[in-house]
Amino acid sequence: LDGANRSQPLVGMRALVTGGPTHEPIDPVRFLANRSSGRQSYAIAAALAEAGAAVTLVSGPVALSPPAGVERIGVTTAVEMLAACEAALPVDIAICAAAVGDWRPLHVDAMKIKKVAGKTMSIELAENPDILASLSRHPQSRPRLVVGFAAETGDPLREAMAKLERKGCDWIVANDVSPNQGVFGGLNNTVTLLRRDRPPEAWPTAEKTSVAKRLVAEIALDLVGEDF
Ligand code: CTP
Ligand code: CA
Numbered sequence: 001l002d003g004a005n006r007s008q009p010l011v012g013m014r015a016l017v018t019g020g021p022t023h024e025p026i027d028p029v030r031f032l033a034n035r036s037s038g039r040q041s042y043a044i045a046a047a048l049a050e051a052g053a054a055v056t057l058v059s060g061p062v063a064l065s066p067p068a069g070v071e072r073i074g075v076t077t078a079v080e081m082l083a084a085c086e087a088a089l090p091v092d093i094a095i096c097a098a099a100v101g102d103w104r105p106l107h108v109d110a111m112k113i114k115k116v117a118g119k120t121m122s123i124e125l126a127e128n129p130d131i132l133a134s135l136s137r138h139p140q141s142r143p144r145l146v147v148g149f150a151a152e153t154g155d156p157l158r159e160a161m162a163k164l165e166r167k168g169c170d171w172i173v174a175n176d177v178s179p180n181q182g183v184f185g186g187l188n189n190t191v192t193l194l195r196r197d198r199p200p201e202a203w204p205t206a207e208k209t210s211v212a213k214r215l216v217a218e219i220a221l222d223l224v225g226e227d228f
Helices: 003-007 039-050 078-088 131-136 156-167 208-223
Strands: 014-019 024-027 030-032 054-059 070-074 093-096 103-105 125-127 145-152 171-176 191-195 198-202
Touching: 014 039, 014 078, 024 103, 030 103, 039 054, 039 070, 039 093, 039 208, 054 078, 078 131, 093 131, 093 208, 131 145, 131 156, 145 156, 145 208, 156 171, 156 191, 191 208
Parallel strands: 014 054, 014 093, 054 070, 093 145, 145 171
Antiparallel strands: 024 030, 103 125, 171 191, 191 198
16 A cells, blocks of 8 residues: 555545533533543544544534544434434444433423422433444444443443443443543543453553544554554
8 A cells, every 4th residue: 555545544434433421401501411521532533534534523512623624513412412423324433432421301391490498309310322332233334343432430341341242332442530530621541442352452541642543543453454
């Protein structure tokens, strides 16, 4: 291959990346969310585009600009994120890095909920669709390579291995999101790459942009059989 193809091994491939948190409305002024900054997913989308892939980034609400050459589709809820992902198919590569809310309020109030002095308050939650599992088990358009993330605070490797099986994806990037690790909102990430039939690879702590580049290099090696 010539030099241009060597640096852009994913030319001709389509990639889908999910990123950011979801916001699940409670009433017109409130929502359930989480601490995802979107940084890791935006870095992955940028690295995939640099490697030549046509990238769709389905993103929850974050304070980041879309990377150059990436088509960003902004969504708010998990249900919207799933629909946007379905609409982006078929793709060769899917990377689910979003911190999708596991639940949404079962009822969304049309009016602002008023407090009642001295009373506790509870919100009933319904389970959200699992986007990673849906893509991994897609009946018509399963991407060639489906990669998930696993944010864990307990025993990250064990939990992530179980997740790989449960969700049916090909790879899992496991990261320890214990509060002292500073992953959420931070610039660095410490991850372990889990792949079927291969020993886990613990990567040294690195900037999220470096983790993204290394992940994309592994993807190119796997799909194109090429180092770049
Ligand atoms: N994920 C998803 N849709 C969901 C929940 C999770 O696509 N509704 C994806 C995430 O983007 C990530 C992977 O699944 O790639 C693992 O997410 P995680 O929250 O760690 O796993 P869960 O299956 O939700 O389990 P739990 O939060 O209970 O550990
Ligand atoms: Ca979850």
